[in-house]
Amino acid sequence: MTSAQSSAVAEPAAPGALEVLHRVFGYDSFRGPQQDIVEHVVGGGDALVLMPTGGGKSLCYQVPSLVRDGVGIVVSPLIALMQDQVDALTELGVRAGFLNSTQDAGQRRAVEAAFLNGELDLLYLAPERLRVESTLSLLDKGDISLFAIDEAHCVAQWGHDFRPDYLALSMLHERWPDVPRIALTATATEATRGEIATRLDLTRARHFVASFDRPNIQYRIVGKSDPKRQLLNLLRTEHPGDAGIVYCLSRSSVEKTADFLSQNGIPAVPYHAGLDAETRAAHQSRFLREDGLVVVATIAFGMGIDKPDVRFVAHLDLPKSVEGYYQETGRAGRDGLPSTAWLAYGLQDVVQQRKMINNSEGDDAHRRRLGAHLDSMLALCETVECRRVQLLAYFGQDGEPCGNCDTCLNPPESWDGTIAAQKLLSTVYRLLHERRQKFGAGHVVDILLGKRNDKVQQFRHDELTVFGVGADLKEAEWRGVVRQLLAQGLLAVEGDYGTLVLTEASGAVLSREREVRLRREPEKAAKEPKQAKARKSEQVELPAEAAPLFERLRAWRAATAKEQGVPAYVIFHDAVLRQVAAQRPATLDELGAISGVGQNKLAKYGRSLLDVLEEE
Incomplete structure (x- = not known):
C-alpha cells in the first residue's frame, strides 16, 4: 500500500518501463507500489520511498534510470558493496560503474570518461564524494537522469545508523533543481520520515509507504539462559547448512561466538570494526560467495547486503531500537522464502542498555530519545500479543495476529x-x-x-x-x-x-x-515452529522428484559464479532455480518465460543451463 499521498489506484506504467522491467530484469509486472513510484519518478517527480528489505527498492530507481535520458546517480554509504552491486547490474546488461576511495587514479579516470561519454546507465557514489568539488564539477558536465539516495535513514540524527555526510545532500536540489530525487529506506517511523524529508529538502516529495510486513519471517524472542548454546541448538535443529547472520553487542562477544560456533562444526567468521579492512572484506566476500556460512557481527555488518538466501538472523544481545531490530532482521529471507528472526533476551540486557543510556554523551533530550527507543524495543520483547502486530504498530500500520510468531504459536500468560x-x-x-x-x-x-x-x-x-x-x-x-x-x-x-x-x-x-x-512464560512445551509463510508470488513448491535437479542447478551456478568471480546469487536466485527445476523448460523461449530470467542472462547462461537439464 502507498501512503495517503499516493493514489489508491496505480497509474499506467511509464512508456518503456514495463518493457525495461521484462527485458532487463525478467519480470512481467511490478510488485506493490513499484509501478506507481516508477511512473512518478520517470515523470520527473521527487519521491520518498519506504519499502522493507527484499521489497524491491532498487528497481524503483534502476528502471527510471534506464527509461529517462542520462545517467542515474546512486548515493550509497556501502563502499564495500559497490563492486558487487555493479557486477550484478553488469550481469543484467546494465552499464554501471562506481567512484569511491577503493579505486586508483586510473580506474577513476576510466569511470569518469565513461560517464562523460554517455556510456553509463548508473553511477554509484559514496556521500562523501559529493563534498568534493571535482566530483560536483564532473556531474555538472554530464547528463543526469535522477539522484537516488539509498539507505536514506542515515540522514536521521536520531535514527539507528546516522551518517554525517548525508546532511550535505540537501544541496542536490539547489545545484540541480530540475533533476528528480528519490530517497529510499527500509525502516522509518513517521517522525524519522519527517526528519529525512526535512534534511534532504524533500518536504514536497511524494511519499510511498509499502507494508512493513515480512510474512516469510518468523519472529521469535526467547528467554536468555546460555545464549551461545541456545543459538547452537537453533542452528543444528532448524538451520543446518544455512547462511545466516548473528548479531552481538561487543567485539569480544563477536569473536567468542564465532569461535564457539566454529569449534562446534558451524562454519562461522567474525565481522566488526576492530578487524583490519582486508579481513573484513575477505569475510564479507566469503559470506556473499559461499553457501552455508554464518557471519557473527556487530551492527556494522549487513546494510545493503543483497544476499537473498540468508535463512536466519539471530541476536544474542538486545537491539537498541525497534528500527534497528527491523532493519537487521530484514536481512533474512530477501528471496521471500521461509526465514527466522531469533532473539535471546534477559534481565542483563535491560540493565546493560539502561546503563549505556545513563552514561551516554549528549544532553537530557538525547538520553530521553534513547530511552524511548529502548522502551519500544522492550515492549516488543515483553508483549503477550502477536509480535508481528506489535512490530507493524510501531511503524503506524495495522495488522492481524499472524499465527506464526512465538507468541501466536505458544501464547504466554x-x-x-x-x-x-x-x-x-x-x-x-x-x-x-x-x-x-x-x-x-x-x-x-x-x-x-x-x-x-x-x-x-x-x-x-x-x-x-x-x-x-x-x-x-x-x-x-x-x-x-x-x-x-x-x-x-x-x-x-x-x-x-x-x-x-x-x-x-x-x-x-x-x-x-x-x-x-x-x-x-508458558510452562508447557513450545509447539514445534512451523515454517514461516512465504510470499506466494515467489514461493515455488518444489516436488520431491525435482530436488536432485535443483541441487545440480545450484552446483552449476556455484561453479559458474566462481569462474566469473561473482556471488552465486548474481547469476540466478534460488527462487529462479526452483522454478527451473519444477518446470523443466526445454527451449530458450520456455526458459525466458520464467520470472527473473532477463534477456541478457538468457543469452549468457541459457544454453549452459539447458545443458544441465538435458543431463538427466
Missing part, C-alpha cells in the same frame, strides 16, 4: 504481578532508606528468597522484614519480575555496577494505586 512488584520494590526501598545501601538484582532476589549466603549475612540483610517474603516464586521468576519492572520504568539502574533504585512511578505501586501486569 499475563498475570497480576502487583504484589510481587510491591515485595521487590519494598526490598529496594528498605535497602536504600533503612541501610543507605544499593545492590544489584541478584542480591535483591537472594533477600526475597531468604538465602542466608555469605553476602546476605555479611550485611545482616537476613534481619530485614522483607527477608524471605518471596519464597512463592522461583529465582528465574523473580529475575523476570525485575526485568519487567525495569522495562516498565517502575525500577531503574544506576552506576557502573547496575544497582537498583526506585523511580517516580514506584510510589504508585507501593501505595497500591497502580496495578502491575506481568508476562509469564
Whole structure:
C-alpha cells in the first residue's frame, strides 16, 4: 500500500518501463507500489520511498534510470558493496560503474570518461564524494537522469545508523533543481520520515509507504539462559547448512561466538570494526560467495547486503531500537522464502542498555530519545500479543495476529504481578532508606528468597522484614519480575555496577494505586515452529522428484559464479532455480518465460543451463 499521498489506484506504467522491467530484469509486472513510484519518478517527480528489505527498492530507481535520458546517480554509504552491486547490474546488461576511495587514479579516470561519454546507465557514489568539488564539477558536465539516495535513514540524527555526510545532500536540489530525487529506506517511523524529508529538502516529495510486513519471517524472542548454546541448538535443529547472520553487542562477544560456533562444526567468521579492512572484506566476500556460512557481527555488518538466501538472523544481545531490530532482521529471507528472526533476551540486557543510556554523551533530550527507543524495543520483547502486530504498530500500520510468531504459536500468560512488584520494590526501598545501601538484582532476589549466603549475612540483610517474603516464586521468576519492572520504568539502574533504585512511578505501586501486569512464560512445551509463510508470488513448491535437479542447478551456478568471480546469487536466485527445476523448460523461449530470467542472462547462461537439464 502507498501512503495517503499516493493514489489508491496505480497509474499506467511509464512508456518503456514495463518493457525495461521484462527485458532487463525478467519480470512481467511490478510488485506493490513499484509501478506507481516508477511512473512518478520517470515523470520527473521527487519521491520518498519506504519499502522493507527484499521489497524491491532498487528497481524503483534502476528502471527510471534506464527509461529517462542520462545517467542515474546512486548515493550509497556501502563502499564495500559497490563492486558487487555493479557486477550484478553488469550481469543484467546494465552499464554501471562506481567512484569511491577503493579505486586508483586510473580506474577513476576510466569511470569518469565513461560517464562523460554517455556510456553509463548508473553511477554509484559514496556521500562523501559529493563534498568534493571535482566530483560536483564532473556531474555538472554530464547528463543526469535522477539522484537516488539509498539507505536514506542515515540522514536521521536520531535514527539507528546516522551518517554525517548525508546532511550535505540537501544541496542536490539547489545545484540541480530540475533533476528528480528519490530517497529510499527500509525502516522509518513517521517522525524519522519527517526528519529525512526535512534534511534532504524533500518536504514536497511524494511519499510511498509499502507494508512493513515480512510474512516469510518468523519472529521469535526467547528467554536468555546460555545464549551461545541456545543459538547452537537453533542452528543444528532448524538451520543446518544455512547462511545466516548473528548479531552481538561487543567485539569480544563477536569473536567468542564465532569461535564457539566454529569449534562446534558451524562454519562461522567474525565481522566488526576492530578487524583490519582486508579481513573484513575477505569475510564479507566469503559470506556473499559461499553457501552455508554464518557471519557473527556487530551492527556494522549487513546494510545493503543483497544476499537473498540468508535463512536466519539471530541476536544474542538486545537491539537498541525497534528500527534497528527491523532493519537487521530484514536481512533474512530477501528471496521471500521461509526465514527466522531469533532473539535471546534477559534481565542483563535491560540493565546493560539502561546503563549505556545513563552514561551516554549528549544532553537530557538525547538520553530521553534513547530511552524511548529502548522502551519500544522492550515492549516488543515483553508483549503477550502477536509480535508481528506489535512490530507493524510501531511503524503506524495495522495488522492481524499472524499465527506464526512465538507468541501466536505458544501464547504466554499475563498475570497480576502487583504484589510481587510491591515485595521487590519494598526490598529496594528498605535497602536504600533503612541501610543507605544499593545492590544489584541478584542480591535483591537472594533477600526475597531468604538465602542466608555469605553476602546476605555479611550485611545482616537476613534481619530485614522483607527477608524471605518471596519464597512463592522461583529465582528465574523473580529475575523476570525485575526485568519487567525495569522495562516498565517502575525500577531503574544506576552506576557502573547496575544497582537498583526506585523511580517516580514506584510510589504508585507501593501505595497500591497502580496495578502491575506481568508476562509469564508458558510452562508447557513450545509447539514445534512451523515454517514461516512465504510470499506466494515467489514461493515455488518444489516436488520431491525435482530436488536432485535443483541441487545440480545450484552446483552449476556455484561453479559458474566462481569462474566469473561473482556471488552465486548474481547469476540466478534460488527462487529462479526452483522454478527451473519444477518446470523443466526445454527451449530458450520456455526458459525466458520464467520470472527473473532477463534477456541478457538468457543469452549468457541459457544454453549452459539447458545443458544441465538435458543431463538427466
